Amino acid sequence: MRSILRQLAVALALFWVVLTLTFVLIRAAPGDPASFLAPPTATAAELARLRASLNLDAPLLVQYGRWARDIFAGDLGTSFVARRPVTSVLGDAMPISLALGGISLLLTFVLGVAIGGVQGARRGTHLDSALTLVTTTVYAAPSFWLALLLIALFTYGAARLGLPLWLRLPAFGVRDPAGSRGFGELVRHAVLPVLTLTLIGAAGIARYARTSAVELLQLQWVRTAVAKGVPVRAVHAKHVLANALPTLLILFALALPGVLAGSVFVETVFGWPGLGRLMVSSIFARDYPVVVGATVVYAAIVILANLAADLALPLVDPRRRQ
Amino acid sequence: MAFWRTAGWQTRAAVLVLLALALGAILVPALASTSPTGIGDALALRLLPPFSVDVSRHFHLLGTDAFGRDLFVRAMLAGRLSLTVGIAGSVLAGAAGIAIGAIGGWKGGVLDRIAMGTGDVLLAIPRLVILLVCAALWPPGATMVITILVLTGWMGVARLVRGEVRGLRARPFIESAQAMGASPARVLWKHVLPNALAPAIVAIALGVGSAVLLESGLSFLGLGIQPPAPSWGNMIADGRELIVLAPWIALAPGLALILTVLSCTLLGDALRDRLAGDELETMRARS
Numbered sequence: 001m002r003s004i005l006r007q008l009a010v011a012l013a014l015f016w017v018v019l020t021l022t023f024v025l026i027r028a029a030p031g032d033p034a035s036f037l038a039p040p041t042a043t044a045a046e047l048a049r050l051r052a053s054l055n056l057d058a059p060l061l062v063q064y065g066r067w068a069r070d071i072f073a074g075d076l077g078t079s080f081v082a083r084r085p086v087t088s089v090l091g092d093a094m095p096i097s098l099a100l101g102g103i104s105l106l107l108t109f110v111l112g113v114a115i116g117g118v119q120g121a122r123r124g125t126h127l128d129s130a131l132t133l134v135t136t137t138v139y140a141a142p143s144f145w146l147a148l149l150l151i152a153l154f155t156y157g158a159a160r161l162g163l164p165l166w167l168r169l170p171a172f173g174v175r176d177p178a179g180s181r182g183f184g185e186l187v188r189h190a191v192l193p194v195l196t197l198t199l200i201g202a203a204g205i206a207r208y209a210r211t212s213a214v215e216l217l218q219l220q221w222v223r224t225a226v227a228k229g230v231p232v233r234a235v236h237a238k239h240v241l242a243n244a245l246p247t248l249l250i251l252f253a254l255a256l257p258g259v260l261a262g263s264v265f266v267e268t269v270f271g272w273p274g275l276g277r278l279m280v281s282s283i284f285a286r287d288y289p290v291v292v293g294a295t296v297v298y299a300a301i302v303i304l305a306n307l308a309a310d311l312a313l314p315l316v317d318p319r320r321r322q
Numbered sequence: 323m324a325f326w327r328t329a330g331w332q333t334r335a336a337v338l339v340l341l342a343l344a345l346g347a348i349l350v351p352a353l354a355s356t357s358p359t360g361i362g363d364a365l366a367l368r369l370l371p372p373f374s375v376d377v378s379r380h381f382h383l384l385g386t387d388a389f390g391r392d393l394f395v396r397a398m399l400a401g402r403l404s405l406t407v408g409i410a411g412s413v414l415a416g417a418a419g420i421a422i423g424a425i426g427g428w429k430g431g432v433l434d435r436i437a438m439g440t441g442d443v444l445l446a447i448p449r450l451v452i453l454l455v456c457a458a459l460w461p462p463g464a465t466m467v468i469t470i471l472v473l474t475g476w477m478g479v480a481r482l483v484r485g486e487v488r489g490l491r492a493r494p495f496i497e498s499a500q501a502m503g504a505s506p507a508r509v510l511w512k513h514v515l516p517n518a519l520a521p522a523i524v525a526i527a528l529g530v531g532s533a534v535l536l537e538s539g540l541s542f543l544g545l546g547i548q549p550p551a552p553s554w555g556n557m558i559a560d561g562r563e564l565i566v567l568a569p570w571i572a573l574a575p576g577l578a579l580i581l582t583v584l585s586c587t588l589l590g591d592a593l594r595d596r597l598a599g600d601e602l603e604t605m606r607a608r609s
Contacts, residue, residue: 294451
């Protein structure tokens with residue numbers, strides 16, 4: 001119990017330091033956001049009024065105090081561009097990213113562990129080296145390039161390659177403006193973005209999974225179980241899998257930042273109005289409150305995932321219980 | 323040399339590919355008959371497919387882009403920047419990590435705690451997100467990208483080296499060196515560091531690949547290397563708009579990127595097998 005509380009406290013402290021760091025970074029940056037917002041004809045007095053209304057004219061410590069108070073009240077400020085609360089701007093983008101990232105993360109994990117597991121079990125065979133080459137190559141590909149390749153194949157190249165109609169997939173947006181608004185349409189639009197994220201993520205996870213599978217299969221008790229006549233399949237399914245659970249949990253926490261980073265590019269290329277695209281467009285618009293808000297959300301997701309993995313480890317691994 | 327003789331074909335291929343890319347990046351733009359950044363007779367030269375010969379009998383191995391610039395020469399010129407940023411970013415981050423990890427692990431105390439705490443904070447934000455924020459705040463360019471790569475890339479190596487150093491601290495040969503009167507700096511430099519570097523070297527080799535990828539990502543979004551200077555990332559961004567008309571524009575820099583990152587990964591894997599570090603530990607430090 002005490003260790004759980006301690007881990008919670010550490011996670012909270014970490015989150016607070018990240019928040020402060022974003023505050024410092026944004027304030028340390030050159031350039032005056034007010035001058036971006038005001039029309040070019042604005043007078044000095046108008047600029048000063050704008051700065052005051054944006055809370056940019058107070059001393060830094062006062063700004064930090066106000067900012068901290070607002071954070072506790074759940075207020076991340078107002079978007080310079082959208083003129084709406086940052087929380088509502090983020091709220092609009094979050095479901096899209098969570099759906100895209102969540103589905104991709106799940107597929108990444110299942111596919112990656114399956115490939116790595118097969119490689120570990122068939123270690124040293126041609127299948128193993130072929131899969132290693134494939135995963136290492138896909139892992140080396142930038143997500144935005146892979147996305148373009150898939151678009152070239154399945155959107156523009158589909159007709160030329162003579163692909164069947166159901167394989168001609170849309171490359172942009174969440175749904176067709178003129179088409180149906182059904183669930184099927186959403187799925188069709190989701191195929192390429194999810195595929196991009198899953199391929200890259202699974203290639204990375206397969207590399208980790210193969211390593212830990214090889215380590216596990218070399219252990220003495222695996223040999224003992226096989227030697228005493230337990231079917232190999234049963235050894236793998238029951239004994240090895242049970243012992244792989246802690247590693248799998250760590251892998252899951254490790255896969256998350258990759259999928260998050262990949263979603264920035266995938267959302268940008270495919271025009272999905274999610275958190276990643278919001279972050280990039282806010283950077284170009286110098287919409288600092290939204291940039292900070294998105295950063296905070298990303299950090300919160302990573303910290304929460306690591307915390308969850310830490311808390312869950314003793315549940316699946318009795319050796320870690322005290 | 324011993325490394326080469328005992329290396330597998332994949333490792334040898336990786337070394338040769340990296341050497342060829344580096345040589346090409348140095349030589350090709352210098353020897354090329356067409357300028358990779360200047361724009362000539364754009365109307366006659368633009369969007370030529372790979373393996374074509376233009377009106378003035380210049381051969382274009384990878385075709386030309388929307389301004390009639392030769393893509394092979396441009397990809398090689400981009401390689402100069404992308405490889406420099408990738409190698410400098412990873413090696414400097416590794417050097418910082420080695421210094422921080424070694425001193426922290428050797429001395430312990432407050433400094434060590436601060437360093438490790440800072441590392442934990444930086445690890446809690448996805449690296450790309452920090453890169454994006456910094457790239458947004460300061461004027462873009464190669465120096466800026468290298469700086470942020472170093473600031474966000476030292477933590478993994480620092481952890482690895484710190485762990486090794488702490489393990490070495492209690493070993494008899496360190497104690498005997500101290501007993502013979504060697505100064506702490508000498509013990510650290512001559513006896514501890516050489517024994518603690520193996521996992522760091524592996525992490526740095528693997529880190530070159532991810533640094534090249536991150537740089538290309540920033541440049542793709544328009545926040546890294548700025549045109550007209552070519553980088554593989556902003557070349558792919560150029561090709562994005564013309565993916566229907568001229569898919570080869572994005573193809574060339576993408577293949578160069580994959581070859582580079584793939585070679586770095588294979589080389590890093592081979593180094594790890596050779597130097598026998600804990601595989602999962604090194605991979606974790608890298609991500």
